[in-house]
Amino acid sequence: MSLLLGCTALGAQAQTLDVLHWWTSAGERRAVDQLVLQLDRRGIAWRDAAIPGGGGGGAMKVLNSRVLARDPPDAAQVIGRTLADWSDLGLVLPLDEVAQRNRWSQSLFPLVQRVITHRGRIVAAPLGVHRINTLFFNQRVWAQLKLGAPKTWGDVEQAAAALRRAGIAPFAWSDEPWQIATVFETLLLSEGGPVLYAELAATQRWQAWQDPRVAKALERLRWLRRLNGETVIEQRWTASARQLFTGDAGMLIMGDWTGGELTAWGAQPGRDYGCAPVPGTAGMHLYSIDTLAMLVGTKKREAEQERMAEVVVSPAAQLAYNQAKGSVPVRDDIDPTQLDECARDSWQTLKRADSPLLPSIAHRMAADEATKDALADALHRFVKDPAVTPARAQERLAALIRSAARATPSQ
Structure with a gap:
């Protein structure tokens, strides 16, 4: 100040x-x-x-x-x-x-x-x-556990197992709706590829949300959340970044503003933390x-x-x-x-x-305020309630986008 x-x-x-x-x-x-x-x-x-x-x-x-x-x-x-x-x-x-x-x-x-x-x-x-499609990891922890940079979901799973054995939470995670939506859109790109993602980001193409790869992204979201076990809280993104910074957590999927925060706390990329595109999104840019x-x-x-x-x-x-x-x-x-x-x-x-x-859906590049918030709330309910299946969650997401398409004139 x-x-x-x-x-x-x-x-x-x-x-x-x-x-x-x-x-x-x-x-x-x-x-x-x-x-x-x-x-x-x-x-x-x-x-x-x-x-x-x-x-x-x-x-x-x-x-x-x-x-x-x-x-x-x-x-x-x-x-x-x-x-x-x-x-x-x-x-x-x-x-x-x-x-x-x-x-x-x-x-x-x-x-x-x-x-x-x-x-x-x-x-x-x-x-x-x-x-947005950035996976951060604690470089010092990675060096101690002799882990390679997480480039695939298999790498992430292996790293998570090693982190749990060391008593470290695999992911810094928060159940805040906008943070869940941020992670999910990177998974849509990872599981669906850039062509499908572009269709998902176009409000008028609501039918794309019925694609089976959307269900795969939902399954991946639930899998990621469960890597930490059942104890999950809602916390500010800065608290999650702090867990990564201190080594209490090994990984964090979040936009690259995390790097700015870590640097403000005295960390240096390559020494204290590393970054990689979210698996399946190398060479792509999910932007805000x-x-x-x-x-x-x-x-x-x-x-x-x-x-x-x-x-x-x-x-x-x-x-x-x-x-x-x-x-x-x-x-x-x-x-x-x-x-x-x-x-x-x-x-x-x-x-x-x-x-x-590709434009971010969660960060207003491809969705209006009301649609963005509705999608985040639906994803929040999905991760919080195990009774909501990926198929049911997908139906809800498709319905929300269809409603938005009806309310928005074609460009």
Whole structure:
């Protein structure tokens, strides 16, 4: 918090912008601090409106209430499908001139350019690309037990057995609905492959959810959860990351923001922790993209909002922010040797022309807020109630997507 308070207090001439987001963990705060420093150099002070809560559910509720009260923040973490919806409602300031001036179309990954473009307009400033299909493991524990990097589900099973013999929980696991949904979508990609996953992520293709491979992913989800035994709790993702950090757990499936958190605690990739694509997803990128939307309000701060957008996409801000966050820059013109080994593999996967790039369902890239939450709740019931079979859970998921398809016009 010291940087946030200090930079806001600097210079009465700095224009203050109110920024609402849910970056509240240690790694996320370090990343925000980097943006604060970069913006301060350009005369923009960041007034923090951080709302705690993994997954951003609480932040979105606060943001919705502020918009309805006609008191929107100047900028907000608005991502994925929500960004398009808000743009249609006229709530988002277009950034076409900023993008043109700074040649975003030539420096951003094509995927990122598509995500921030809606109906031909640039509607957000991109911050970083997260890779969801990441399996973290404690490198020190792996060295002690002489284990190889877990590349297959067979490797995971063998590692789990060795970890249990050593008195270590195989997985840092939480039954929080959004965390279950995060793990499950990586299993959909693993069991179904990129073609089926792309169909699953398209709301209008609800029939894809009836594919037998969806049932296999559900079976894999239940198998993973049972590797730890029957004692499972709901805890914040940071608590799970802490279990991995201390060696109380050997593995964790979570987005690469985990790397930012571990680094904030003093860990180093390759020495203290390792990372690998979730088995069956090597060479693929299941993505969630952080974006800042500049919101239309009565305060008329368009010039400052455009300057903020320009700064956060600049090469210096991109490297500083993403090195702290665990994500990778949205730009394809940076030097990847400046990234750690986990981030470098993510960036290079984005860079390869033949890499399957798939939108996260659990993190708003491919589903609206209501559908995302409904799917997470259905998965939560499945893992908590052994009486719910994979077939029944699959029927429920397909019904939810079919309902969403009926409510959403074809694009």
